[in-house]
Amino acid sequence: MKKWSVLCLMGTALVLISWGFKGHRAVATIAQKHLTSNTAYVVSAYLKGESMSDVATWADENRNPKTAPWHFLNLPLGLTHDAFVKAVTESDNNVYTAILKTEAQLKDQSLDADQKNEALKYLIHLVGDAHQPMHVSRKEDKGGNTIQLRFDNKGTNLHSLWDSKLIDHENLNEVDIAKNYDTATPAQIKQWQADSPMEWIWESYQVSSELYAQVKPGQDIDEAYYQKYIPVIRKRVDQAGIRLAGELNRLFNSAKAPAVSVAAVPAAIPATTPAVVIAVKLEDTKNAIGKTVSTQGKVYSTKDIKSMVLVNLGAAYPNQLLTVALKGKAKTLQLEGKTITVEGEVVDYQGKPEIVVTDPAKIKF
Missing domain, CATH: 2.40.50.140 (Nucleic acid-binding proteins)
Known part of the structure; x- marks a missing residue:
């Protein structure tokens, strides 16, 4: 059975940092707002007190050759939905299969807290990756990295443009990005959280297909392009946050938090059982x-x-x-x-x- 190939060269993977620092933290911040109370406690326990936004870029900073291909998926353009699903189903070691793997690890009762800590940090990041259109794109141009462009009077490429350059052009800080992007209605939240990871990456594939058709190498990206696509970026970041919250709520809403170690408890607080x-x-x-x-x-x-x-x-x-x-x-x-x-x-x-x-x-x- 033929399997669609993914980029596996470490040198290539290192530049595939979806949404950049601000975008990934915005995804995590939005997700945090939509967690149930119990889910929030379980997540906090597994992250050992770190916030979701604090660990949102850990998977990019943790340079592991074995997991480098987890951040993206490369497929040829022009696939129908059925052909896309078939191709993704036949592929492995990519953002789609990595999301399924990390969720399975978080359900696995045999794994310890440290293993779930790592799986959770990957999941927080990879859901963001799945919603960055240029992370579900073509192999031959390395996800748009070799398509050189100009934006804001500086050289860039199609991948970087969508990672961070368009977001940076808004000139918003992290707090304002999360606040301004988190605009989903209750109906949208319900629908987005009902969609499967397969549909998330299909949406990204559709957008990246359009983006390839809209640019030529060396093109100067103008304000009209920015105005057209910044709403798309806002929606994709919001969808990633809402869907990440949905996945975590399904995983942890009824789960029991792991034991949290207590350091430096004052002598005035005796070590008694929680019932006292x-x-x-x-x-x-x-x-x-x-x-x-x-x-x-x-x-x-x-x-x-x-x-x-x-x-x-x-x-x-x-x-x-x-x-x-x-x-x-x-x-x-x-x-x-x-x-x-x-x-x-x-x-x-x-x-x-x-x-x-x-x-x-x-x-x-």
Whole structure:
């Protein structure tokens, strides 16, 4: 059976860095916003406290010859959808099969936390790769890398143009990129998360096919080109983030987080079982990860993100000493400006202590 070949030369693979630094971090940031509470905790545990955006480019920085082909897929142009699916199904060691492999690893109960940490970092990155059109493109021009162009009075190539140059032209910082790109409606979120990875790369293939037809070597990319395609880039980054969240929610929404090691717990916090409630000062909750505690603090700000209400104690976001995530019946509590006592297990969420509360009785004021 014939298999479509993929680029496997290490020197080629090293330049295939999809979406660049800003784009990959935007994908991860958007995904983070759409995780369920339990998924967010499991992800944080497997990433050992690092944020998804912090590890979004790890797979590019980790120069591994064995996984270099995972970032892309090369196929001839002109395939119908059926022919495309057949070709992808017959291929291996590429972005599509790597996504399936890493998801399988994250489901594998025999793998340890370190192995799942690596698989998760790859998955976060590869979903972004799958949505960069020039990562599903032709072998003969190395994914557009040999098609030289000019943009913003500088030399570039078709691949780099779509990796980062068009995004950089917007002159937005990372925070604004994630905010401005994350515009999916509830209907779009539902549809995008229902699509399979095969459809993600089919979409990229369709866009890259159009891009090849739109440029000639040496062409000066003008403002009209930018205005035409920046909405496409915004959509692809948003789709990648929304779909990454969907995949992670399916993997981890009902999963139990691995044990998180607790370092430097103060002597005032005894090493007891989580069933025992320990009274701690608000500022010490950061040292009580994995413990069930009771603590008191003033509510400085709250934010309703639909799936939960985030309550910031000790200071307003992002300087809070503890975040309380209200879910279920607890979401109805009105806590703004009040001093409350909260009871629950402390978890690490992106380097900050957090307690999830579903029972209103766990909060007193």
